[in-house]
Amino acid sequence: MNLETFKHIFYRLPVVVRLLIAISVLMLFFGGAIHLLEPRQFSSLFDGIWWAFVTGATVGYGDFAPITVPGRLVGILLILSGGGMLTFYITTLAAKTINHESELSEGKVAFKGKNHIVVIGWNERTKQLADMIADKRDDQEVVLIDRTLDELNFQNYPVHFIHGDPSEDAVLVQANIQEAASVLISADTTAQKERQADNNTILATVAVRGNNQVVPINAEILTISQTENAVRAGADTVISSNDFMSTLLYHELFHKKQTRPFETVLNLLNKQQFAHIELPHELNGRSFKQAVPFFLKNHELLLGFIRDSEWIINPSEETALQDNDMLIILTDWA
Known part of the structure; x- marks a missing residue:
């Protein structure tokens, strides 16, 4: 492997991994150097590496210490270089953790699990659905796709949020639609007209079915005329929420006493x-x-x-x- 190939591979690694490799190489170098300079004080290579990590981290147990001038010069160089690098590694790791949590709440992190439920659309119905799943089936993972939300805190709602348009393949790939157990497409409450909401549902159904031929799709449709189109698009179950509510309202108006x-x-x-x-x-x-x-x-x-x-x-x-x-x-x- 030539230098250019190594650089191409190395600089494509995550920052934390690159830092960890650099620290390991640095500690190996100083551990080997002190072992060669003071073989009596550091009888094995591992003793030298242990001393390098302890010294570089400014812990300083004192179980090993150089006694010669060349050995102490190596110690000074280690403190000046290794200590800063270890500190930088720890702060970088902490920053990455915080940044990952921020990206998770902003819907930028792809979902890697399997047998999950994909819910499309965030509204009061799907909020209550997420609470019910968390209460009754706490081991079931839920992935939410929504393009209107800017942020969703996982601590408040135990769902993996993906920000984006559910009719786009790239967004569905982020939700790992190929490994999903089922999909629920809720009616778009942001649409000005019910027919437009149904068109959005049908478009999302087509996109999901195009990415996964076998996953069960449950689609909420508001207008009866679009029911057949939802089935043609690939929906296995069409939920006519307006029909259900109309029937329920009729029962409330004309039910028997008591x-x-x-x-x-x-x-x-x-x-x-x-x-x-x-x-x-x-x-x-x-x-x-x-x-x-x-x-x-x-x-x-x-x-x-x-x-x-x-x-x-x-x-x-x-x-x-x-x-x-x-x-x-x-x-x-x-």
């Missing part, structure tokens, strides 16, 4: 989850009434089934279950 629909749904989803399962073979041809106890023994509640794309909820007790029915059950989160 009923609180919103609080009921909220508490239900906080403690239980819906699951779709294929009809067990032993229930084929059985009535809905006969199938209910089958799930109750596992602390699960049968709500209905999906047959030929038709959702049948709370059917009559004599309704016969058929092969290929997809059952809808309510079960624990575990």
Whole structure:
């Protein structure tokens, strides 16, 4: 390796690594020099290197010390050069740590983990989602992509923040989209019109699907007319938040007395989850009434089934279950 090649490689290394190499070479040089000048006082090369590090760091244990004039001159040179370099290394390391934390909060640090959830868009909904994940699944890593935030403190919200446009490949690469377990694209609350928000969601969906062909994508759509476009773009699940809220508001306006629909749904989803399962073979041809106890023994509640794309909820007790029915059950989160 010639000098130019060495310089090309060396100066491409991080500053902290370069300093560490320089300090190691310097301490090796002074340790070897004192060992050669005073072999009785420093009987091994390691003793010389140990003395060089202790002296250069201005610790000065006193277990080794030069006694000859040449040895003491080497000690003086070490104090003048090595001490400053060690101090510079420590301050550089501290500065790098602080700078890394600053870049992390500004969304400039790429995510290197795997099996994480990528959340696109920062709003009140995703804030609460981040809190719920941290509370219920503290081992799940979340990566947030947002172009409107200038800074997000990790201590306040336990998510890895990536600043940028989610429709750009470079930003998705920073979020390590190839290794993501799932993606949630929240509606853009900064858009002036709902249709524009949906266009942003669809554009982000196309970009994500282009970078990862298999990752599940959950996209929030505000206008019904854009639902099919979101599916065409690659969304596996389209969340029509306006439809959900409209239905819930209708229930709040016209519910029966002594009923609180919103609080009921909220508490239900906080403690239980819906699951779709294929009809067990032993229930084929059985009535809905006969199938209910089958799930109750596992602390699960049968709500209905999906047959030929038709959702049948709370059917009559004599309704016969058929092969290929997809059952809808309510079960624990575990």
